[in-house]
Structure formats: structure tokens, C-alpha cells
Amino acid sequence: MSQIIISDQSIAISEIFGPTIQGEGALVGVPTVFVRTGGCDFRCSWCDTLYAVEPRFKADWAPMSAAAVMAEVQRLSGGQPLLVTLSGGNPALQPLSELITRGQDQGYTFAIETQGSKAQPWFALLDHLTLSPKPPSAKMSFNAARFADCLEAAGPHTQVSLKLVIADEADYQWAREFAADYPGLPLTLQPCNPAPAMPEQPELETDLADLNARLRWLVDKVTADRWFNARVLPQLHVLIWNNERGV
Amino acid sequence: MSQIIISDQSIAISEIFGPTIQGEGALVGVPTVFVRTGGCDFRCSWCDTLYAVEPRFKADWAPMSAAAVMAEVQRLSGGQPLLVTLSGGNPALQPLSELITRGQDQGYTFAIETQGSKAQPWFALLDHLTLSPKPPSAKMSFNAARFADCLEAAGPHTQVSLKLVIADEADYQWAREFAADYPGLPLTLQPCNPAPAMPEQPELETDLADLNARLRWLVDKVTADRWFNARVLPQLHVLIWNNERGV
Numbered sequence: 001m002s003q004i005i006i007s008d009q010s011i012a013i014s015e016i017f018g019p020t021i022q023g024e025g026a027l028v029g030v031p032t033v034f035v036r037t038g039g040c041d042f043r044c045s046w047c048d049t050l051y052a053v054e055p056r057f058k059a060d061w062a063p064m065s066a067a068a069v070m071a072e073v074q075r076l077s078g079g080q081p082l083l084v085t086l087s088g089g090n091p092a093l094q095p096l097s098e099l100i101t102r103g104q105d106q107g108y109t110f111a112i113e114t115q116g117s118k119a120q121p122w123f124a125l126l127d128h129l130t131l132s133p134k135p136p137s138a139k140m141s142f143n144a145a146r147f148a149d150c151l152e153a154a155g156p157h158t159q160v161s162l163k164l165v166i167a168d169e170a171d172y173q174w175a176r177e178f179a180a181d182y183p184g185l186p187l188t189l190q191p192c193n194p195a196p197a198m199p200e201q202p203e204l205e206t207d208l209a210d211l212n213a214r215l216r217w218l219v220d221k222v223t224a225d226r227w228f229n230a231r232v233l234p235q236l237h238v239l240i241w242n243n244e245r246g247v
Numbered sequence: 248m249s250q251i252i253i254s255d256q257s258i259a260i261s262e263i264f265g266p267t268i269q270g271e272g273a274l275v276g277v278p279t280v281f282v283r284t285g286g287c288d289f290r291c292s293w294c295d296t297l298y299a300v301e302p303r304f305k306a307d308w309a310p311m312s313a314a315a316v317m318a319e320v321q322r323l324s325g326g327q328p329l330l331v332t333l334s335g336g337n338p339a340l341q342p343l344s345e346l347i348t349r350g351q352d353q354g355y356t357f358a359i360e361t362q363g364s365k366a367q368p369w370f371a372l373l374d375h376l377t378l379s380p381k382p383p384s385a386k387m388s389f390n391a392a393r394f395a396d397c398l399e400a401a402g403p404h405t406q407v408s409l410k411l412v413i414a415d416e417a418d419y420q421w422a423r424e425f426a427a428d429y430p431g432l433p434l435t436l437q438p439c440n441p442a443p444a445m446p447e448q449p450e451l452e453t454d455l456a457d458l459n460a461r462l463r464w465l466v467d468k469v470t471a472d473r474w475f476n477a478r479v480l481p482q483l484h485v486l487i488w489n490n491e492r493g494v
Contacts, residue, residue, distance in 0.1 A: 019475070028276070029480040031470060031478075080473045082473075216488075219268055223267060226266070228266070228324070228328070228329035231268075231278075233275065
């Protein structure tokens with residue numbers, strides 16, 4: 001049993017849903033409950049969760065205690081431990097150490113998905129840390145020192161991996177160079193969904209033919225360049241559930 | 248450098264192709280070259296590679312030496328080591344120890360996919376052993392002793408995993424019971440493609456809506472039953488490339 005650090009800070013929660021399967025990255029296919037926090041320090045051009053990012057949705061984000069979040073995760077999972085995926089927005093902006101220690105004490109494991117713009121001491125508690133620095137097409141700037149801090153913050157038992165989203169040729173070239181600096185990190189490349197659902201148009205159908213073409217293009221690039229330590233995966237949930245929320 | 252066991256036995260080869268990505272199981276998304284052997288001791292009702300199974304295609308299977316197979320793998324991969332996936336048919340019917348040791352000496356890694364009906368001493372050399380015993384819908388019988396032999400044959404460094412194909416409710420219930428006997432093995436559940444391309448109809452289009460419905464059904468079953476150590480994955484190559492061969 002680890003010591004639970006009681007915090008009086010609340011967590012800004014956009015949504016908690018599941019169990020479903022993780023649709024992307026190294027843990028693709030693994031049953032999980034998603035805890036999506038509200039608020040982000042980025043605003044990527046192709047963001048697919050603007051309802052958890054833009055300040056105009058702030059009223060939709062419930063301030064919840066770690067105990068309340070964990071109670072909801074337990075309710076959804078019938079009290080049976082599983083993987084909890086912390087996503088956002090940028091979940092690294094939130095005070096999550098108490099949530100993680102509470103959950104782990106009950107057998108739950110924790111993965112986070114963050115862009116690597118802010119490190120937290122509680123990264124050391126995580127089972128999985130997925131860092132997803134943004135490519136040029138996102139139109140965000142990259143802070144190498146902060147990214148290094150995130151890597152540094154991982155604990156000895158934290159499985160760290162990289163997930164790079166690729167929208168175009170420039171992103172691909174950037175990813176080649178970026179990943180070369182981290183040869184020891186498991187790497188997933190993911191074609192960008194250029195037409196994610198918008199809060200104003202949640203029913204927007206994805207163009208599956210276009211997504212498949214993007215995936216094929218990426219597989220062709222990776223195999224032609226013999227980039228054999230890069231794993232190529234689509235966003236499975238987009239293929240299966242279209243752009244639907246809460247699955 | 249391991250010692251290469253020179254064999255004068257040839258390997259029956261149906262096709263060697265790639266690099267592409269592995270489309271299913273624990274290594275989904277990983278770049279790989281496929282070495283598909285010809286010949287099988289099973290004839291599953293929904294087999295998707297009859298051209299590597301039925302004796303009437305035997306004339307299409309080239310007898311190749313391990314050196315010749317490895318030369319082709321090297322040509323396809325530009326001499327750069329990657330994952331080699333041994334599939335079939337049932338590749339466990341073939342003499343593959345020399346191929347594996349030759350390839351590993353050059354930095355290649357080896358995964359096999361087999362139903363677990365025949366163990367080979369060279370399973371101990373493998374990096375990954377995926378055992379895929381067939382569910383009731385395949386209309387094949389299961390030999391528990393032979394399956395146990397396969398598990399026993401894995402080496403200390405062989406990563407063993409289970410992949411169970413699910414076509415219907417009976418398969419699902421079978422999988423629940425089967426997997427319960429092997430709690431330590433990583434498990435992937437895969438919805439069955441009920442309409443694979445046939446040799447007579449290689450251009451048959453897959454019904455993507457039906458495959459998606461099957462995947463959703465399986466995710467719903469697994470999450471409703473809180474089967475949280477089961478990973479649920481589709482056959483990515485079928486979603487991406489339809490039923491096309493050689494990708």
C-alpha cells in the first residue's frame with residue numbers, strides 16, 4: 001500500500017467514461033476507463049477534443065475531488081481493477097497524485113497521455129507515460145527543456161513511450177528527426193484525423209476512405225524508409241465508432 | 248552468435264512478402280516481413296489463407312532452403328533487421344530452426360503464429376510465440392496435450408501470447424473458459440472475418456460495416472463481463488487493405 005497524499009485541490013473533469021478499449025498507441029485494444037480532464041496549455045490546429053480544451057467550455061468541467069473521480073471509475077468498472085487512462089486537454093495541468101495513489105491501492109493501473117509541455121512529480125507514480133509532442137502541422141511550439149523534464153519525471157517502473165501524430169510530409173520528416181533523438185523509447189506513429197468532430201458538429205461523419213489512405217501512405221513511408229522500430233497504428237475508436245463521444 | 252543448425256530439409260513456402268505492418272495480435276502495427284509456409288494439419292471453416300492450406304495448391308508452394316528464404320527476407324528489408332513473422336498454413340509443420348538461427352545471427356527477430364497442434368524444439372529459439380487454438384466455429388478438434396507441449400517448448404526468452412478468434416456467442420463462452428486456464432498469458436481476442444477472400448474470389452470485398460459491428464459486439468461483451476485482461480483488436484490489414492494478398 002502506498003501512502004495516499006490527500007490534496008484539497010480539485011480536478012477539472014470534462015468526462016469520465018468506459019469501460020471501452022484504448023483506441024491508440026502502445027496500449028491499443030486494452031480495456032480502460034477514460035478520465036478526461038478539462039483545460040489545456042495548447043490549442044492544436046486539428047484538436048479532436050476542443051470541448052476539453054477551449055476556455056469557452058470551462059463551465060462544462062466539473063471540479064471533482066480525487067475520491068469522487070475514483071468513486072466514478074469504480075462504479076463504471078464494477079469495482080474491478082483495470083487500466084485508467086488520464087487524458088485531456090492536458091491532464092498534466094491537474095493535481096493527480098492522490099487519484100493515482102488511491103486507484104493503485106485498489107489495484108487499478110494508470111496511463112497518461114500528454115504533449116510533454118509540463119512535468120509533474122507524480123509522473124513517477126504512473127504505470128504508463130505516453131508523451132505526444134506535437135508536429136509542425138499542429139502549429140504549436142516545442143519546448144525541449146520541458147519535454148526533457150517530463151522524461152526525467154518518469155519513475156523506475158513507468159513505461160514511457162512516444163506517440164507522434166503525422167498529418168503530412170513535413171510532420172513525417174520532423175518525426176524522423178525527433179524520434180532519432182530517443183532511440184530507446186517505444187514509438188507509435190499515428191496518421192492525423194484531419195476532420196475531427198467539432199463541438200458545433202458532433203455528428204460529423206469521418207471520411208474512412210481518407211483515413212485509410214492516410215494510414216496506407218504512412219505504412220508505405222515507414223517501410224520504404226526501413227523505419228522498422230516505428231509502430232504504425234490508426235485511431236481504432238475513430239474507425240469503429242466514427243467521431244462519437246463517450247466510447 | 249548462435250550456432251546455425253544446417254538442415255538439408257527444405258521449407259514449403261507459399262509466399263514471402265513485406266515489409267508491411269503486422270495487422271493483428273500483440274504485435275499489431277509493428278513493421279514485419281511475412282514468411283508464409285504451405286501446408287496445414289487443420290482446415291478451419293473460416294480459413295482466410297486456403298491457398299496456403301489446401302493440398303490442391305501444393306504445386307504453388309516452393310521448396311526453399313533456409314538460406315534462400317533468408318536471402319529473400321534480406322532483399323525485401325534492404326538488409327536491415329526487422330521482425331519476421333512465420334505464418335501459414337501451420338508453420339510449425341516445417342523445419343525452421345536454421346532459418347531462425349540464421350536470421351537472428353543477423354539481428355532479425357522471429358514471431359510465429361500457430362494453432363498449437365504441434366510443438367517443435369525450435370519454438371525455444373523464437374522471440375514471440377502466438378498460440379491461436381481454434382474456437383468451436385472453426386469445426387476443428389482441440390488436443391490439450393499437444394497444446395501443453397507447445398507451451399512447454401517455448402524458451403526462457405520467448406514471449407508467449409494467446410490469440411483467440413471469436414465468431415459467435417459459443418466461441419465467446421469457449422474463449423472465456425479457455426483463457427481462464429492460462430491467466431499468465433497475454434490475451435488478444437479478435438472478431439472473426441466471416442467472409443474472407445477465397446482463392447476463387449480473391450477480389451471479394453470485405454463488408455466493413457459487418458466487421459465493425461462484430462468488433463463493437465466483442466468490445467461490449469468484454470466490457471460488460473469486465474474481462475479486463477483481454478485485449479480486443481481487429482485485423483487491421485483487413486480494415487486497411489480489404490482482403491488483398493501480399494500486404
